[in-house]
Structures are given as structure tokens and as C-alpha cells.
Amino acid sequence: MYKFFTLIFFAFAVSVNAQSYLNFPIDTLVKDNYYNYRNMVRFDANGKLHMVNSRQLGTNSATREIFYRNNISGSFVTTQITNNAVDDNYAVAGFDAQNFVHIGWERKDAGGNFQLIYANNRNGTFVDTTWITTSNVNKATPFMAVGKDSTVHFVYYTYATGNNNAYYRNYNFITKVLGPEVLLSAGNTGSENDIEVAVDNNNKIHIIYTTNININGGALKYFTNESGTLTEMNTGISANGEYPDITISNTNVVNIVYRFSTDKRLYVLRRTAGTGNPFDAPVAITPAGLGNPAYWRGISTDANGRLYVTFQNSTAPAPKGFFLVHGTGTSFVNPILVFEDSTSSYIGRGSSSVAAKGNGEVAISFDPTASRNGDVASDLFLKRGTITITSIQNTNSIANDFSLAQNYPNPFNPSTVINFTLPFSGFVKLKVFNSLGKEVESLVNENLNAGSYSVKFNASDFAGGVYFYKLETENFSETKKMILIK
DSSP: OHHHHHHHHHHHHTGGGOOOBOOOOEEEEEOSSSEEEEEEEEEOTTSOEEEEEEEESSTTOSOEEEEEEEOTTSSOEEEEOSOSSSOEEEEEEEEOTTOOEEEEEEEEOTTSOEEEEEEEOTTSSSOOEEESOOSSSOEEEEEEEEOTTSEEEEEEEEEETTEEEEEEEEEETTTTEEOOOEEEESSOBOOTTSEEEEEOTTSOEEEEEEBSOSTTOBOEEEEEOTTSSOEEEEOSOOSSEEEEEEEEOTTOEEEEEEEETTTTEEEEEEEETTSOOOOOOOEEOSOTTSOOBOSSOEEEEOTTOOEEEEEEEOSSSSOSEEEEEEEETTEEOOOEEEEEOOTTTOOBOOOEEEEEOTTSEEEEEEOOEEEETTEEEEOEEEEEEEOOOOOEEEOOOOOSSOEEOOOBSSSBSSEEEEEEEESSOEEEEEEEEOTTSOEEEEEEEEEEOSEEEEEEEEOTTSOSEEEEEEEEOSSOEEEEEEEEOO
8 A cells, every 4th residue: 555655646746747648539631741730620500520721732832722621421521722823821710600611811912922811601612712901011820700790800910020010800701891900019919829819709809919929928918899999908917928819608708828938837817708807817727847838729618618728748748749638717637648749750749729519529630740751741630529527516515524435336337426525625636546656537626615526437538447546635635446347
């Protein structure tokens, strides 16, 4: 018994390395000698998947093209949106209220400057395109959100004379009216990784971007028109913010995820749209010492308001590859390793995206880079499956002391229930370890009130064998054994 507890202590000390793996089946969507990157995946209202990405033949190719694919028919069908004549890059996508697809991207114009292009499939194809910008100054890397009022909202930046300016513009795809270009900030935005837009349930827009990006990060600037005019609201992050992304839940909760440059952790800022309330204090969603979560991450909320974030890690001690973290409130699971780069096959990471539904179904796309035929290629993969979300039930009974019950049933396959009691409120951890003392699942990691609790553990993705579960609070710690039979 003493040896086991020594292993447990070691696992906690290096928990960042004890990553659980996302055992979803992997779909190889594209594996060729092309550079397939900047991908985005989304569920439509019918639960079908839609994806867009850029593709470039080799790292030094003069042109890049936009590709769109969906699995409406049951298998993925790919459509090339652009025609190899000019350089097209940085595709984004969204859906309108009728479930039609809208795509925006960056195109090099005749003068050699980048401008923004838009198309939708409301007429059955993506043939008709609209120029969102046409000036002779570079307008680059759009991000896009589609409202329920037939309006598409774009944010983007310029890099004229060394300064990055942030802009907003909208387009009504029914009336074909292009709104005015609104300058959000002049000369102090970050880069193409640093500006995003979302639309809430009341068709109000929410914009986030980073200023003065450098090795120390910058301030997070947030604009919304929920009061009637587009105005700035203080985020509370005046420095050290990097690579923000934004998503809004079904209940109008604004979630802004960003990296803090000093500790390299990911954080979430939240407020409820339409209330006028400020942002809550930021909540860390990745552990300290993970490594360095890179830019081009994905973000989504499901129908129950749960937040999902994918990211790439580029430095030790965590594996180099793609991760998923998800949670609600202040409780987030330890990052799950989605795909680990193999040194024999892949030399780097790329972009990633995540889409989530309220039943726990998740789709994650990612594009690691490989050295192939004397050039750099990037393959496109997809993982999809259902994540079992742990539910915590409080029976509201009075607890006189700490207790951790034996799981029931035991042995079990594939799920079991763990009961415990708390005599007073506090921060609670309930974690599962394998027979080697490595953490494989975090069931509870949050503040709980006094009472009796019941937690369901689903081990569908785990191999059969002996496991241990540990309840830990500031004043109590206990570990018990359970057996998974498969």
C-alpha cells in the first residue's frame, strides 16, 4: 500500500505528462503532397459536418485554394471553391437560420494586395462571390459570423506601412447591401491570429482582438453593439493577452479564450450578453507547466453551454501534438491528447478546430505537417465521437464527516457510480488512476457545497483492468480500488 501511494504522489507531481488519450476513430480526409491547412469544422442544425480549409502545393507555391466538404450524404464530399488562378487563403465558414453555408476568405487582387471575398450556397453552389473589401491596402485574414437576420459580419486587419489596423464590416446576403467599413483601432492590433467575431441570440455582435502584440502579449480589446452602437467594453486584461477566440452559448454567455503570455496557460473570460454586466474574473482552463499552447486553436460551445477548446502544444514537458480541454464554470478536465506528433512521420503542428453538440458528440479536425518528397506537406485529419460528460448529483443530505464509498457495481462494465460525502464546502478533486499510478480521468475538480454526491464514471474508452479512484480535499484524502471487466 505504501508503494501505491508513492506512485500516486508521483503522478500528481507530473500530472501534466499523465495525459489521457482521445480514443476516437480517426478519419484521414486528405493525405497527399499538398499543404492542407487553416481548417475549420462545424455541425449544422441537422448534425452533419461541414469543413473548409486552404490548400497549397508545396510551401513555396504562388497560389493557394479553398476547399469545402460535408458528410450530408453519409461520407465526405469535397468541392473546390476557387479555381487555381489566383491566391486564396484563410477560409472561414458559418450557417444562417435556414442552414445554408457561408464562406469567407482572403484573395490576392490584381494589384498584389489581399482583399476579402465572400460566397454562400443558397443558390445551390458557391459560384457567385462578393468582394467585401476592394481598397489598394492589404485587408487580410477574415473572421466571420452569420446572424439570424441575414447579415454576415466580418472582422479583419491591415498591415499598411508596418501598422496593423482592426476593422469591422457587415454584408446583408438577401439585400446585397454592404455596410460601411468601421475602423476599430489604428496601428496597434496584433496579427491574423488575434481578431475574432461572434453573434449572440439577439443578432448583436461581439468582437475581440489583441493590441501591441509582442513577446509579452498585449491588451484584450472587446467591442459589442448590444447597447445599440458599437462600443468598447473593458475586459480587465490590459497586457499579456495573446491569440484570443470567442464563442457564445445558447444562453447568451460570451466566452473568450486566450493565452496569458507570462505563464503560457489558457484562460476563459465570461459575461452574459445583453445584461450590461462586466466580465467575470478569468478562469484558467489548462494546468501550469503544460508546455506552450500555440495559436490557431479551435473553440466551441455545445447546446448545454459546455466549452470545448482545441490547441496545439509545441514544447515540453507535455507531448507535442493536439489537445482538447472542456468544462463548465470553473471546472475543466485535464487536457486530453487528441493526436501526438510522431517524430518519424510529422515534424510540426498546424491548425485545429472543434465542433460540439449537446449530447457529448464532438468533432475535431487538425492538420499536422510532414516532410515528404523533399517538401513540407500537411495532412488533414478528423476525429469524431461522443465524450461522456460526468454528471455530479447532490442529494442535499446532511453529511457529518468525509466519506468515500466503494463504487457500485464493482467489477463494472462500462460504467459505475462513486458516492462521497462532504461535511462542509471546499475544493474537491475526484480522479481516476490506472495500475501504474497515472491519472487517466478527472471526474471532479471544483468547489462543492457540503452534502452527499453521486458521480458516474464511464470507462467505455478504457482497457479492462485494475483502476484506483482518489477523493482529495484540503482536509481529507482517500483512495479505493475498482475493477473494469471487458
